[in-house]
Amino acid sequence: MTYGIDIAGAEIRWVRLNPANTSPSDKSACGRIALEANASGQSIKQALRTFFSSKRVKRFVFPLYGQGVRARCFPSDKVDISELEDNVSWEAKFMLAYDKHRDVLSFDPLRSVANQTWVAAAAAPLETIRAQTELFPNSPAYTDTALTALANAVLESKWGQKDVKILHLDRNRGFVVVVSHGNPILTQEIPNVKLTDIKLDKDALSLWQDELKLRRNFLPQDKRGLDHFLLSGEAATVAENAVALGKRIDLAGEVFNPFEGTQIEYEPEEAALYTLAYACALRGQG
C-alpha cells in the first residue's frame, strides 16, 4: 500500500491506496492529523513518527512546495535518448532558472511532436528538499512537487482531457495549474498566501480574480480559452467560493473532487482537501 502524505500548514493530510489485489475489507482510506498552529518542525516530526508507527507506513510520496520549488512543461529539441538528460538540463537553465550547484532537477518526457519532445521538469533547491524530507522518519518512495501532483490529480480525473484551470488554495499556500487536453501548460505556486477566512468575501474574491487574471497572461494566446475553473484545497470546502471565483474569471466554477469514481471512503465536503495527497499516492502506485 502507498501513502500520499501532504503536510499542509495546520494539518497533515494522508491518503492510502491499496493495490488492486488486496482484500475488500482492507480499503483505501484518507484522513487528517491536526497540528498545533504554527507547528514547529520538531512537532511535525513527532506527529509523523506517531502516524508512521500506528499505520505501519512503509511506502509514501509527499509533495514538495515552498521556496524555490518550480515546475514547467516545455518543448525540448528532439535528441537521442542518451543526450536527453544533458539537453533538458541545459534547457532547464532558461526555462526553470535551474542551477546545478544549488538545485535538484527531475524531468519526465511526456510526448513527441514533430522535432520536439515535450517534457515536464521540476527543480528545487537542495536545502528545501532536505528540510522537507527530514521531517519524515523514512525515505520517501518518490518526492513529487505540489505543482506536478496537482496537475496529475487533474490529468487522472474526468477533467484530464479538457481545458481547465485549477486553483488549490489552502490557508497558507496556493497553486495554479492549467491543463489543456492532457497537457499541463501552466504550473505556478502563488507566494505569500495568507487566507484569513475560508469563505471568500468580496475583497478576497477581487484579490484572487486579479491573481488569476494576471497568471492568465503566462498562457499562450491560443490556449487562453478555457472550459472550466476548478477549486481545490481548504477554500473548496465552501462550495460557493468555486462558483463565485469562476464567475469572476468568466468560467464555470466547480469544486474539484479527486476521489470521484474511486472506492475511497470520504466525507464529500472534505474531498478537495486531499487533492495533493491523493495525487501523491497515485504517483507512488505508478
Place this chain on the structure above:
Amino acid sequence: MIKIDLSLPRRREKLTALQFILLFVGILLGTALIAGICLVLQWNSLNNLAGEIEELRARRDSLEVVSAEIIEYEEFHERYTGFLMAMDEAGVWADKQLDILTRLRTDLEPGMRLLSASIAGDSVVSWVLSPSNVKVARYVEALSRSGYFAELESVPQGTKQGLIEHKVVLRLR
C-alpha cells in the same frame, strides 16, 4: 501521469550516545574475547612446545650417554685390538724363539751340550760344550743351512768339564 522524483539519498543517521556506547562496548568485548581465545590457543601451543622440548632434552641426554658409551667402547675396542696384535706379535716371536732354540738343540753333534742361549734383538748368543772344535764347526754349518741365520761365528772360550766351551754368535735373517 507526470513522473517527477526529487528524492535525495538519505543521510545516514548519527549514532545516539547509547548506541555509540553499546557499539564501543560490543567492539571491546569482541576484541577481548578474540584476544582471550588467541592467548589460550597460544598458551596451549606453548605448553605443547615445552613438552616437546622436555622430551627432546631427555632424548638428547640419553643420546649423550649412548655416545659416551660408544666412545668408551671404541677406545676399549682399540685397546683390545692392540692387545690382540701385541699378543699375535708376541706369539709369533715366541714361536720364532722356540724354533731357534729347537734348531740350536736339534743341530747339536753327538757329545755336544747346549749350555745356554740368549736372544736379544736380531742376535742370538749360545754357549755350547763340545768334545772337539770340528763338531762345533759342523754344528755351525748345520745352523747356517737352516736358513734362520745370516751370520754365524763361534769363538772357543776354553775348557769346561773336560769339554771345549764355545760361544756361538748368530745373527737372525
